[in-house]
Amino acid sequence: MNILQRVKGLVNKSFLTYAMVIVSFVIVQLLANNGGISSTLRGQLVPICAYVVMAVSLNLTVGVLGELSLGHAGFMSVGAFSGVVACISLGDTIASEPLRLAVGLIIGAICAGIAGFLIGIPVLRLRGDYLAIVTLAFGEIIKNLINCLTIGLDGGGLHFGFLSSASALNLEPDGRVIINGPMGISNIPRLSTFTAGFVLILVTLFVVMNLVNSRSGRAIMALRDNRIAAESVGIPVTKYKLMAFVTSATLAGAAGALYAMNFSTIVATKFSFNTSILILVYVVLGGLGNIAGSIVAATLLTVLPEMLRQFNDYRMLIYAIVLILVMLATNNETLKGLPTRIRAWVTRSPAPQAEVGIDG
Amino acid sequence: MARVETKLVPQPATNYLPERDADKQPILETRNLGIDFGGLAALDSFDIAVSPTEIAGLIGPNGAGKTTVFNLLTKVYQPTRGTILFDGRDTLGMSSVHLSRAGMARTFQNIRLFNNMNVEDNIKVGLHKSIKYGMVAGTLRLPSYWKQEKIAHERVRELLSIFSMEHLTQHRAGSLPYGAQRRLEIIRALATDPKLLLLDEPAAGMNPSETAELMENIVKVRDTFQIAVVLIEHDMNLVMGICEGICVLNFGKIIAKGTPSEIQNNPVVIEAYLGRREEDHPEDERAEGEDPGVTYVEGPEGHSTDEWAADKGPEVMHGEGREEDHHADGD
Numbered sequence: 001m002n003i004l005q006r007v008k009g010l011v012n013k014s015f016l017t018y019a020m021v022i023v024s025f026v027i028v029q030l031l032a033n034n035g036g037i038s039s040t041l042r043g044q045l046v047p048i049c050a051y052v053v054m055a056v057s058l059n060l061t062v063g064v065l066g067e068l069s070l071g072h073a074g075f076m077s078v079g080a081f082s083g084v085v086a087c088i089s090l091g092d093t094i095a096s097e098p099l100r101l102a103v104g105l106i107i108g109a110i111c112a113g114i115a116g117f118l119i120g121i122p123v124l125r126l127r128g129d130y131l132a133i134v135t136l137a138f139g140e141i142i143k144n145l146i147n148c149l150t151i152g153l154d155g156g157g158l159h160f161g162f163l164s165s166a167s168a169l170n171l172e173p174d175g176r177v178i179i180n181g182p183m184g185i186s187n188i189p190r191l192s193t194f195t196a197g198f199v200l201i202l203v204t205l206f207v208v209m210n211l212v213n214s215r216s217g218r219a220i221m222a223l224r225d226n227r228i229a230a231e232s233v234g235i236p237v238t239k240y241k242l243m244a245f246v247t248s249a250t251l252a253g254a255a256g257a258l259y260a261m262n263f264s265t266i267v268a269t270k271f272s273f274n275t276s277i278l279i280l281v282y283v284v285l286g287g288l289g290n291i292a293g294s295i296v297a298a299t300l301l302t303v304l305p306e307m308l309r310q311f312n313d314y315r316m317l318i319y320a321i322v323l324i325l326v327m328l329a330t331n332n333e334t335l336k337g338l339p340t341r342i343r344a345w346v347t348r349s350p351a352p353q354a355e356v357g358i359d360g
Numbered sequence: 361m362a363r364v365e366t367k368l369v370p371q372p373a374t375n376y377l378p379e380r381d382a383d384k385q386p387i388l389e390t391r392n393l394g395i396d397f398g399g400l401a402a403l404d405s406f407d408i409a410v411s412p413t414e415i416a417g418l419i420g421p422n423g424a425g426k427t428t429v430f431n432l433l434t435k436v437y438q439p440t441r442g443t444i445l446f447d448g449r450d451t452l453g454m455s456s457v458h459l460s461r462a463g464m465a466r467t468f469q470n471i472r473l474f475n476n477m478n479v480e481d482n483i484k485v486g487l488h489k490s491i492k493y494g495m496v497a498g499t500l501r502l503p504s505y506w507k508q509e510k511i512a513h514e515r516v517r518e519l520l521s522i523f524s525m526e527h528l529t530q531h532r533a534g535s536l537p538y539g540a541q542r543r544l545e546i547i548r549a550l551a552t553d554p555k556l557l558l559l560d561e562p563a564a565g566m567n568p569s570e571t572a573e574l575m576e577n578i579v580k581v582r583d584t585f586q587i588a589v590v591l592i593e594h595d596m597n598l599v600m601g602i603c604e605g606i607c608v609l610n611f612g613k614i615i616a617k618g619t620p621s622e623i624q625n626n627p628v629v630i631e632a633y634l635g636r637r638e639e640d641h642p643e644d645e646r647a648e649g650e651d652p653g654v655t656y657v658e659g660p661e662g663h664s665t666d667e668w669a670a671d672k673g674p675e676v677m678h679g680e681g682r683e684e685d686h687h688a689d690g691d
Contacts, residue, residue, distance in 0.1 A: 210501060233552050
């Protein structure tokens with residue numbers, strides 16, 4: 001009986017998250033085809049997908065591993081710039097746009113994963129506040145490094161420059177500057193589509209939810225709950241911390257590449273500390289360790305500023321007030337207990353329902 | 361003719377093992393083990409040996425250094441001096457993780473469960489080394505994942521059945537009653553397939569019937585798994601009831617070793633626990649009202665030991681020290 005309930009519970013919880021994403025995608029697609037969505041909101045669709053992936057991946061570090069990371073936008077920018085460079089470089093080699101986008105996302109993800117590994121080794125020796133501040137510093141370092149980077153492409157391949165102007169790349173006449181220091185990348189091929197974003201969200205959910213419900217995920221959560229006890233049953237701390245951190249960075253890299261290829265230009269300063277905090281807000285608002293919550297929070301908080309556009313100057317003020325009210329409401333014990341009480345009330349009523357066993 | 365004084369080196373102290381295991385190599389042996397905290401020797405000259413199937417007890421008044429011994433054995437602390445041999449191997453340079461893999465498992469005085477995970481997952485973390493699939497197989501849900509998870513699930517139920525806790529698999533560990541949390545910690549330790557199980561106050565917070573059940577279960581675990589158990593406990597009924605060899609610590613030093621009856625009649629031990637007897641008879645609630653004739657004197661500085669306390673030793677000692685600080689072990 002317990003096994004059955006368990007399997008049902010697991011399937012239901014993951015299944016509900018997938019179902020929520022798929023149903024939302026179908027509805028939005030239908031609305032978009034029938035002109036039911038304003039053009040500004042349509043422009044937000046890909047960024048929403050990117051932020052959802054960012055939030056879910058950061059939830060792996062903050063909610064599942066239990067370490068506060070304030071540099072998540074850094075990995076997003078690594079993915080964005082490496083992914084775009086890859087897509088531009090492969091412009092002649094791979095004709096199919098979706099395939100080129102996929103390759104760009106994968107390269108962005110790999111580069112961000114490598115960055116996550118390199119940063120993770122020193123950073124994950126720290127804990128708590130110290131780790132948070134050092135990740136913040138690394139996020140800023142990445143931003144400033146990319147700000148100084150120049151990359152050009154010509155017949156001879158990629159040319160790299162650092163702290164020098166684009167002319168110092170010595171490109172051939174037919175060459176093209178891809179990253180031009182603080183000017184970032186312009187004339188990006190806009191390969192990202194809402195469908196691609198949707199697929200990336202599904203892949204992210206698949207990776208994160210399966211990882212969490214496996215041997216490795218249990219080890220990661222054990223470290224979060226009690227490090228000394230985890231060590232006492234033979235869980236190697238560094239290995240599993242790195243695993244969570246690198247997976248998180250990899251997914252952020254793919255999100256960054258998706259995000260960048262939705263715009264014609266992108267600059268490194270876009271991925272600043274503010275962006276990291278914004279993503280952290282999605283995670284905290286959605287609930288630590290709550291994947292579906294992250295998705296909802298990222299979506300609503302990306303759409304909300306657009307919805308409030310009619311308030312002009314008061315837009316961000318109202319945004320902040322909404323944020324405060326939501327935080328207060330979700331931390332209110334009376335409101336938190338409401339679903340349980342409703343469930344109790346429903347089960348007490350004459351027609352008991354069988355399917356109310358999912359924890360909300 | 362000037363005589364050069366011969367240098368004398370310390371030799372290992374005498375250790376006792378159960379007769380049935382006398383020819384076997386001890387699973388655990390410490391030699392001159394000690395640790396200093398800021399110049400203060402919290403533990404000094406600690407020599408014990410535990411045979412592969414022995415149930416050994418480590419007792420002593422509050423602050424004697426019992427939990428420190430466990431933290432040294434499991435490398436939560438690094439010893440200042442001395443040697444720990446586990447299964448014949450010097451553990452110098454090994455970490456908690458290495459020792460767990462080598463077969464040393466422990467529970468904690470202040471319970472350390474994975475509170476936000478359910479009972480089944482807590483035990484599966486303990487099964488970590490015996491579940492054999494990697495991150496990729498887990499993420500992609502390859503056949504090895506399903507196969508290994510099925511085995512693990514069955515193993516979890518087997519282990520839970522030792523303490524008849526099968527019905528609790530889906531409960532959050534942090535929401536369990538105190539006694540169930542202690543039992544879950546023991547199960548999680550057993551899940552690592554240990555050769556030596558260290559139990560730090562397993563009966564703390566349990567009522568007498570739960571304690572009696574725990575005693576049976578500890579013996580059952582030893583008999584079933586053929587492992588050694590070292591336990592720290594203040595409940596003298598438990599210690600005297602199931603321990604074969606007992607080691608008494610006071611102020612970081614071993615003051616006695618021996619069988620339960622030897623320990624009960626050892627004047628030094630009685631003095632350490634009870635102090636010196638005085639002539640007046642004030643009530644003391646720590647004696648649980650059943651021993652109106654005894655008085656506790658702070659500190660072990662007493663000089664005389666009286667026969668009366670020797671006779672009543674274990675009963676008087678029962679219940680003493682249950683208030684030991686539950687935050688004492690290292691973090």
